[in-house]
Amino acid sequence: MLQSILYSLATVPLFASRPFLAAFLTALLASYGTHIPWLGDKDVIVALSQSPEWFRSFWCLLALAALATGEALSAKHAEVRAVMEELDSWVKSAVALLVALALIDKQDAETIKHIQHQGLGVHSAWSLVVAGATWCAATLRRGALAIVHEIDDHDDIGLQTALSWAENSWVVLGVFFFVIAPLVALFLSLLAVAGMWFARRWARKQEEHSRIPCSKCATPVLPHAMRCQKCGQPLEHPRAVGVFGQPKAKESTDLAQQRFLLIARKRCPVCATRLVKRAVQQACPECRTVTFASLREFEEYRREIDSRLPKTLLVCLLFSAIPVVGVIPGVIYYRLNLVTGFRGYIPPVTGCFARIWVRFVHWGLILMQPIPLVGALMLPLMCWSTFFVYRRALNGSAREALPALPTAA
Ligand SMILES: [Zn+2]
Numbered sequence: 001m002l003q004s005i006l007y008s009l010a011t012v013p014l015f016a017s018r019p020f021l022a023a024f025l026t027a028l029l030a031s032y033g034t035h036i037p038w039l040g041d042k043d044v045i046v047a048l049s050q051s052p053e054w055f056r057s058f059w060c061l062l063a064l065a066a067l068a069t070g071e072a073l074s075a076k077h078a079e080v081r082a083v084m085e086e087l088d089s090w091v092k093s094a095v096a097l098l099v100a101l102a103l104i105d106k107q108d109a110e111t112i113k114h115i116q117h118q119g120l121g122v123h124s125a126w127s128l129v130v131a132g133a134t135w136c137a138a139t140l141r142r143g144a145l146a147i148v149h150e151i152d153d154h155d156d157i158g159l160q161t162a163l164s165w166a167e168n169s170w171v172v173l174g175v176f177f178f179v180i181a182p183l184v185a186l187f188l189s190l191l192a193v194a195g196m197w198f199a200r201r202w203a204r205k206q207e208e209h210s211r212i213p214c215s216k217c218a219t220p221v222l223p224h225a226m227r228c229q230k231c232g233q234p235l236e237h238p239r240a241v242g243v244f245g246q247p248k249a250k251e252s253t254d255l256a257q258q259r260f261l262l263i264a265r266k267r268c269p270v271c272a273t274r275l276v277k278r279a280v281q282q283a284c285p286e287c288r289t290v291t292f293a294s295l296r297e298f299e300e301y302r303r304e305i306d307s308r309l310p311k312t313l314l315v316c317l318l319f320s321a322i323p324v325v326g327v328i329p330g331v332i333y334y335r336l337n338l339v340t341g342f343r344g345y346i347p348p349v350t351g352c353f354a355r356i357w358v359r360f361v362h363w364g365l366i367l368m369q370p371i372p373l374v375g376a377l378m379l380p381l382m383c384w385s386t387f388f389v390y391r392r393a394l395n396g397s398a399r400e401a402l403p404a405l406p407t408a409a
């Protein structure tokens with residue numbers, strides 16, 4: 001009983017990170033743990049092996065393995081993740097609750113008798129505590145990860161992939177670590193949750209610190225905004241827009257471009273607030289400015305991105321002169337420079353299809369690499385095909401969503 005409670009509590013951060021993977025590993029240890037030579041006689045394993053029959057059944061293991069695989073795959077896709085994010089905390093605490101109920105409540109006939117005499121009280125209460133803790137940890141995790149999403153929302157520089165691998169391995173190692181040293185694991189779990197809390201607070205402070213008061217109404221305004229989000233007062237010297245949408249230290253040199261640069265980094269063209277939806281037309285959460293009021297406004301923006309194509313292709317060609325390793329900075333460069341500006345506004349389902357197309361084309365290109373000229377032009381061809389696929393996808397979405405001319409307001 002105590003071992004099960006300890007296990008459920010210490011694994012809270014694991015369930016907040018990859019609930020199905022954590023549940024699968026728990027069920028796996030419960031079913032076969034006692035057969036592992038050195039670990040088999042640990043208290044935790046013995047406690048887990050007394051979990052109810054259904055939890056240790058083949059079908060339960062199979063279902064959890066399938067869900068864990070789906071979970072690992074979906075964590076890699078920005079579009080799928082965006083859909084799942086809405087349900088995130090609920091799914092995670094539900095999985096943690098079910099596993100905790102299986103481990104804590106119905107350990108053996110003895111416990112059931114106990115429950116019958118004393119009511120559901122203590123046992124269910126512990127499971128609810130675990131579920132509640134998972135909910136909090138999942139919310140904290142989302143807040144901490146928002147920093148990474150902010151920097152690399154579409155995995156342009158590979159940050160998302162690296163993080164996804166780190167999380168998968170930390171869940172696998174975490175479960176085994178708990179079996180070996182339960183109390184140390186519980187302590188490390190608390191440390192992990194505290195770490196996430198500080199990371200989130202740091203990110204919020206960072207953003208608040210960078211704001212400057214509006215000269216008219218003193219509202220804190222982002223330093224690379226065009227106008228104050230509250231009173232519309234223009235900023236005298238807006239700062240330049242960074243590659244990741246952050247304000248740079250130096251002033252913006254081309255104010256005519258500022259609007260497009262902000263949109264390309266998925267920021268409101270007026271107040272520089274981050275736009276969160278994956279849709280062509282969306283109102284800024286702060287100042288209610290609509291990103292593209294009409295198809296004409298959208299086309300103006302698209303032409304701006306189009307005009308970056310020749311230079312990007314040229315840079316890609318130069319990168320491809322560097323054998324083998326040149327492809328990595330090349331891909332990062334064209335993604336950040338061209339593709340991000342399109343991809344952020346494509347609705348999730350269309351975005352998934354575009355992604356599959358890009359994959360397909362790139363595999364074709366890799367297969368043709370032995371052909372001399374194609375090999376040399378590989379990187380520019382990858383750049384051009386990615387650009388073309390996402391441009392087409394966004395064009396289609398824009399035609400569906402936007403009126404040809406601005407509606408008379
Ligand atoms: Zn103001």
Ligand SMILES: [Zn+2]
Nearest residue numbers: 268271284287
């Ligand atoms: Zn705005």
